[in-house]
Amino acid sequence: MISKEEAKAILSKAIGFSKADGCEATLNHGIVGNIRYARNTVTTAGKSSDTSINITSYFGKRAGVATVNEFDDAALERGVRASEELAKLAPENPEFMEPLGPQTFAESKTYYENTAAITPEFRAQAAYNSMTPAAKADVTAAGYMEDGSYTTALMNSKGLFAYNSSTSGNFTVTMRSNDGTGSGWASRDFNDVSKFNAAEASQIAIDKALQSRNAKAIEPGKYTVIMEAQAVADLLINMLFNMDARSADEGRSFLSKKGGGTRLHEKIVDERINIYTDPLHPDAPASTWSAEGLQQKKLDLIKNGTVANMLYDRYWASQKNMQPVPFPPNVIMEGGTASLDDMIRDTKRGVLVTRFWYIRSVDPQTLLYTGLTRDGVFYVENGKIKHPVKNFRFNESPVIMLNNVETLGKQTRIGRQFGPGGALVIPNMKVRDFTFTSLSDAV
Amino acid sequence: MGAAALALPFGTTYVDAAGLLNPGLDAAAKKKLADVALNTAKSNGATYADARIARILNQFIITREKQVQNIINTESYGVGIRVIANGTWGFASTNKVTAEAIEAATREAIAIAKANSKFQKEPVVLAPVPSYGEVSWKTPIKKNAFEVPLKDKADLLLNANAKALEKGANFINNTLFLVNEQKYFASTEGSYIDQDFHRTWPYFTVTVVDKASGTFKTRDSFSAPVGMGYEYLDGLAKDKIQGPGGVLLYNNSYDMIEDATLAPEQAKQILAAKSVEPGKYDLVLEPSHTWLTIHESVGHPLELDRVLGYEANLAGTSFASMERLKSKSFKYGSPQVNFFADKTQAGSCGAVGYDDEGVKGKRWDLVKDGILVNFQAIRDQVGMLGEKESHGCSYAQSWNDVQFQRMANVSLAAGKAQLTPDQMISGVDKGIYIVKDSSYSIDQQRYNFQFSGVLFFEIKGGKIVGMLKDVAYQANTQEFWNSCVQVCDERDYRLNGTFFDGKGQPVQSNSVSHGSATARFNGVTVINTARTI
Numbered sequence A: 001m002i003s004k005e006e007a008k009a010i011l012s013k014a015i016g017f018s019k020a021d022g023c024e025a026t027l028n029h030g031i032v033g034n035i036r037y038a039r040n041t042v043t044t045a046g047k048s049s050d051t052s053i054n055i056t057s058y059f060g061k062r063a064g065v066a067t068v069n070e071f072d073d074a075a076l077e078r079g080v081r082a083s084e085e086l087a088k089l090a091p092e093n094p095e096f097m098e099p100l101g102p103q104t105f106a107e108s109k110t111y112y113e114n115t116a117a118i119t120p121e122f123r124a125q126a127a128y129n130s131m132t133p134a135a136k137a138d139v140t141a142a143g144y145m146e147d148g149s150y151t152t153a154l155m156n157s158k159g160l161f162a163y164n165s166s167t168s169g170n171f172t173v174t175m176r177s178n179d180g181t182g183s184g185w186a187s188r189d190f191n192d193v194s195k196f197n198a199a200e201a202s203q204i205a206i207d208k209a210l211q212s213r214n215a216k217a218i219e220p221g222k223y224t225v226i227m228e229a230q231a232v233a234d235l236l237i238n239m240l241f242n243m244d245a246r247s248a249d250e251g252r253s254f255l256s257k258k259g260g261g262t263r264l265h266e267k268i269v270d271e272r273i274n275i276y277t278d279p280l281h282p283d284a285p286a287s288t289w290s291a292e293g294l295q296q297k298k299l300d301l302i303k304n305g306t307v308a309n310m311l312y313d314r315y316w317a318s319q320k321n322m323q324p325v326p327f328p329p330n331v332i333m334e335g336g337t338a339s340l341d342d343m344i345r346d347t348k349r350g351v352l353v354t355r356f357w358y359i360r361s362v363d364p365q366t367l368l369y370t371g372l373t374r375d376g377v378f379y380v381e382n383g384k385i386k387h388p389v390k391n392f393r394f395n396e397s398p399v400i401m402l403n404n405v406e407t408l409g410k411q412t413r414i415g416r417q418f419g420p421g422g423a424l425v426i427p428n429m430k431v432r433d434f435t436f437t438s439l440s441d442a443v
Numbered sequence B: 001m002g003a004a005a006l007a008l009p010f011g012t013t014y015v016d017a018a019g020l021l022n023p024g025l026d027a028a029a030k031k032k033l034a035d036v037a038l039n040t041a042k043s044n045g046a047t048y049a050d051a052r053i054a055r056i057l058n059q060f061i062i063t064r065e066k067q068v069q070n071i072i073n074t075e076s077y078g079v080g081i082r083v084i085a086n087g088t089w090g091f092a093s094t095n096k097v098t099a100e101a102i103e104a105a106t107r108e109a110i111a112i113a114k115a116n117s118k119f120q121k122e123p124v125v126l127a128p129v130p131s132y133g134e135v136s137w138k139t140p141i142k143k144n145a146f147e148v149p150l151k152d153k154a155d156l157l158l159n160a161n162a163k164a165l166e167k168g169a170n171f172i173n174n175t176l177f178l179v180n181e182q183k184y185f186a187s188t189e190g191s192y193i194d195q196d197f198h199r200t201w202p203y204f205t206v207t208v209v210d211k212a213s214g215t216f217k218t219r220d221s222f223s224a225p226v227g228m229g230y231e232y233l234d235g236l237a238k239d240k241i242q243g244p245g246g247v248l249l250y251n252n253s254y255d256m257i258e259d260a261t262l263a264p265e266q267a268k269q270i271l272a273a274k275s276v277e278p279g280k281y282d283l284v285l286e287p288s289h290t291w292l293t294i295h296e297s298v299g300h301p302l303e304l305d306r307v308l309g310y311e312a313n314l315a316g317t318s319f320a321s322m323e324r325l326k327s328k329s330f331k332y333g334s335p336q337v338n339f340f341a342d343k344t345q346a347g348s349c350g351a352v353g354y355d356d357e358g359v360k361g362k363r364w365d366l367v368k369d370g371i372l373v374n375f376q377a378i379r380d381q382v383g384m385l386g387e388k389e390s391h392g393c394s395y396a397q398s399w400n401d402v403q404f405q406r407m408a409n410v411s412l413a414a415g416k417a418q419l420t421p422d423q424m425i426s427g428v429d430k431g432i433y434i435v436k437d438s439s440y441s442i443d444q445q446r447y448n449f450q451f452s453g454v455l456f457f458e459i460k461g462g463k464i465v466g467m468l469k470d471v472a473y474q475a476n477t478q479e480f481w482n483s484c485v486q487v488c489d490e491r492d493y494r495l496n497g498t499f500f501d502g503k504g505q506p507v508q509s510n511s512v513s514h515g516s517a518t519a520r521f522n523g524v525t526v527i528n529t530a531r532t533i
Helices: A004-016 A073-089 A120-136 A198-211 A229-240 A245-249 A314-320 A340-345 A398-403 B017-021 B027-043 B099-119 B150-166 B230-234 B256-272 B287-299 B304-308 B322-326 B421-426 B477-482
Strands: A022-038 A041-059 A062-068 A139-156 A161-177 A183-190 A222-227 A275-277 A299-303 A331-333 A349-363 A368-381 A384-388 A391-396 A405-414 A424-440 B012-014 B048-064 B067-085 B088-094 B133-138 B171-187 B191-210 B215-220 B240-242 B248-250 B279-285 B339-342 B363-368 B409-412 B430-442 B448-460 B463-469 B471-476 B484-487 B494-503 B508-516 B519-528
Touching (some): A004 A022, A004 A073, A004 A161, A022 A120, A041 A073, A041 B088, A120 A198, A120 B099, A183 A368, A183 A405, A198 A368, A222 A340, A229 A398, A245 A314, A340 A405, A349 A391, A349 A424, A368 B430, A391 A398, A424 B448, B017 B048, B027 B067, B027 B133, B027 B191, B048 B099, B067 B099, B067 B150, B150 B171, B171 B256, B191 B256, B215 B448, B256 B463, B279 B287, B279 B421, B287 B448, B287 B477, B287 B494, B409 B494, B421 B430, B448 B477
Parallel strands (some): A222 A349, B133 B191
Antiparallel strands (some): A022 A041, A041 A062, A062 B012, A161 A183, A275 A299, A349 B430, A368 A384, A368 A391, B048 B171, B240 B248, B279 B519, B339 B363, B339 B409, B448 B471, B471 B519, B484 B519, B494 B508
């Protein structure tokens, strides 16, 4: 970790060398460790670290960026001069926005000393705790753990300074029964490693692998589906990635309105749906400032089923006379009190899904996505799990999914496997008329 | 800020355009540094070691409509050292290219190998490889893209954008990706290999919007990512192909201005096209589309590490089991179907002189006359196939990533009988001709897939009768390739591909191309993807 004082001192020095109209410098520091295992044996393990400062200088609407890896006076000055040279040669960017002035940011508890102190031995032990019960259960484990500590700090010549240190970790494990007919999966995501237990997560995946053996085929079609929080998150994030106001104003988004304009403040999903970001949320703490130095604070995205806010970069906000809204640092979806068991008990006929896989856009107009179920799908009848079923391919839109909600359940923290942004806190959910279009033989 | 610095991957820095032309260390200096790693490894108990000194230079020119949004030049430079100690792999890397840092990283790699050996069940066994001594290889480029003035490159994109806007595009996003990978590999097997790879990928998307109905459609460029220099953008007349349906296609060079001029009209035609009636159709797939179907349903399932379960936690495993290979009778496709892997194809993204463990690039068969005959494997796994020589498809995206098995260029061989796409279409009664890839999805064992495209032409009674929209096809891999009844001949064989094939944890990108000629598949399930929200 680089302390706030150290970061401030280094960045002040860099900014002090500026001869441009303005200058902005971002310090990035990270130390990341990982371990990977498959076939019940460790395959690779590694550690990497990197520290750099990206310096952006501008003259009018011309900007240039250079990087330095060393922080003595000479290196910092070289970096500033290089960015100034690049800026002079760059084409004018009509959408260039001058940096923000001083801002105040709330403090978010994102750094945990015990996570920063994770050792290679700790990771090896986590892998061992995952592989050992697998071997005993006649199941094969493949998993990956990655953890890191990070510092980011931003300063500019208009007096803005922002600082955040954080730790995070993510663990995923796939357990496959040795007869090749069953597969289970579990994932854990944390800032504080004391909340992580590899054996507990691995046991869930082992149980699922054994329970999902010898799945039966049932006809594809529209089903009532009970989704674990991971499955909800897998589809939901695709909607959040598409809430950019500019695309909507340009007429090329699911939030574009017939005849022009956006669907801001229109009801688009069931009125029980509430989705917001809050970097101070205790289960998914995140940075309180964006890469541009905008405040990140509690903000509704969907309120009672209505589009409460769309994402505006600073340029587009200035064009549309709106407040800028940066990409949310985390996502919270409100849930209810129902457990998965409660949802199963209340279901006459349905399908229970662990997670989705290989989700790709089919039609950006309707946010139609295709993908498949994976690692545990079960047929539910008269309040009970009857038997495992073969995986399905779906073609569905998260907008349609959120209009067909039957029950919102308990929330779980979900790690972000792809794309920008931090963790999500998402409920289990039961929906009706979810569209499965074909069967897959994959296990 | 409008041009705010993005956080770059570990070990990557922003540089100026002149920095992209800095030649870096010469081979003799790199040999000296690599020997530090090899000698440190040997004297500390390693039974094998390799060192990769890599310098990766990228330039991205990003434009939309009338403006250059960003020009990003990056450099990533460092050394990765891989060792075998106690029969176990260990890897460490450093961005300090000095003898001291390389020695320390080598010691760290050995310490990691020894720590992990406690959990290793069977020691790593490497297939033999010849000692090549000091050799070099370079992508045979005609024009180094980094030597072309930045203004010329930006102007090309802006001129193409202007044409698209003039022809009715509401928007165009147009980007040029340029890559130069300078890689020095040395191993305790006695090879010192200096390689210089160049890749080029122009890519645009044109969008047309019908505000009244609130609908929009896009048409992507008909370009391909290539293992070539800037000559790919020459757009030579001999490389242009007049395809069925009035579609203009490109082979070994690309005319961006012309393609951007034609794209808006086609996007408008898509908006106005008939929505497809779901059902069974005979599909005629153009190579700019088929590459992705080959990539997902043939390239990936035939990777031996996937078959064995090493990728089970992310990408998945494979339906193409060892038992199916050993049976020598598994019908992967119809007798018309021949797939080969090739690390030497000129102009391809995957072409190398040697791979990232010093094995010479080569070509080998995967499916012969429809029967599964081989997988893709590297030095520590090829022995499991009973083979004594690696296939030479090991790759790491950077010096700070460990190398592992990556997909070679996997291609569908052209048909032996003389056949053009027009002749093929004339034999189809009810079908769809599909151009260019779009949406794609496949399960974790590569059985069930769904693909879409950019242009869809309805075929009735042997003739193209108009355009369709909302088309996607779903199939089972084995059934699909067994429904292949015809492949056009060598004259129609073309490559397409990607710079961004992801695999592994942490995920690494690989550049790969896939070739095919236009091919026909009978009775494939087509769904209609239109919805209302």
